[in-house]
Amino acid sequence: MPGPTFRLRGFDIHKTYLDEAAQADLVEALRPVLRQAPLFSPTTRFGKKMSVRMTSAGKYGWYSDARGYRYEPRHPDGQSWPPIPPQVLSVWHELTGLERAPDCCLINYYGEGARMGMHQDRDEADFTFPVLSLSLGDDGLFRIGNEERGGRTESFWLESGDAVIMGGAARLTHHGVDRIRFNSSRLLPKGGRINLTCRVVD
Template sequence: MTEVLLRGVRVHHGFLDRARQEALVESLRGCLRQAPLFHPVTPRGKRMSVAMSAAGRFGWVTDRKGYRYEERHPDGMPWPEIPDDVLEIWNAVSGSARAPECCLINWYGDGAKMGLHQDRDEIDFSEPVVSISLGDEALFRVGNDTRGGKTESIWLRSGDVAVMGGEARLRYHGIDRIRHGSSSLLPQGGRINLTLRVVT
């Protein structure tokens, strides 16, 4: 395992070996059976290319009403509990005394991406955001605390874990593209990204 610091974002390359990645995917399949993936729509009515679900007390949603956390899936059911093997990762890298209240599950198929954005729908920005990458490689771009200016990028591989905390907590960040077929973890390719947050 190697560690890289990118504009304050701590990236742990190779944090999860193949066996732990496979076990994690199976845990997530259980979550998605209870709370299926859906494609959110932005407040402006644009369908996002990334499909989403969640586990924990809250899930993050967006629709015509705006960006927010909700305690139920858009179909009405409560979110499943965050799997223990996901919580183990949070406990190992977050440095937080609190447990995460949301595990956002993002699915990137071929051509999916995520524009530069801040994670600021939470209340306490002293708590970090922990990101777990599974499957195909993704080009992760990190900018500044405000829009504009220079950015830097790094390829995230399956099993990598990134921590956005401290000075990096409100950095603009996004996924520019996916290197489809770069991992054999998921049978049909694609990338799963988990982001763990303390919401309240």
């Protein structure tokens, strides 16, 4: 059974939305995606290498380099992105209530010491569509800020199986992951956290 649901600054947090069996099934569904589109280490537009490794599935993949942040139709190696796993699409439709499928499922892997600075998801064409985030593996300390950079923030731990919907007034709120509790979960054999972020791009 899914855990409790609560709202924080417009973010809808569904605790343990995926049970242990569903989490393990999703990890298996991601393996062929990662084989076809291997994880890579992007750099920010300022030239700094991100501590998170990433790849994508769907029509587009999110990308970052000296040219800036954007969506690309192909992996850096040149191949098309693999399809979004049906397990992910099922959660998207259930929690968003939308018939339209996401164009991109960004896959971030947080190893020991990895983090994600405060940012907005604003590279999409239409901000009326929500963003879905799914957590797998180690706990991540998730920080929520404000639409404008700076000001008071609030943090809580995202655990394996948690789902978050960012929509409405919260769609452009700054957020990030300060750190993970490495090896706090046994889901991933080598430890770490996988975060899946689904977005409508066009």
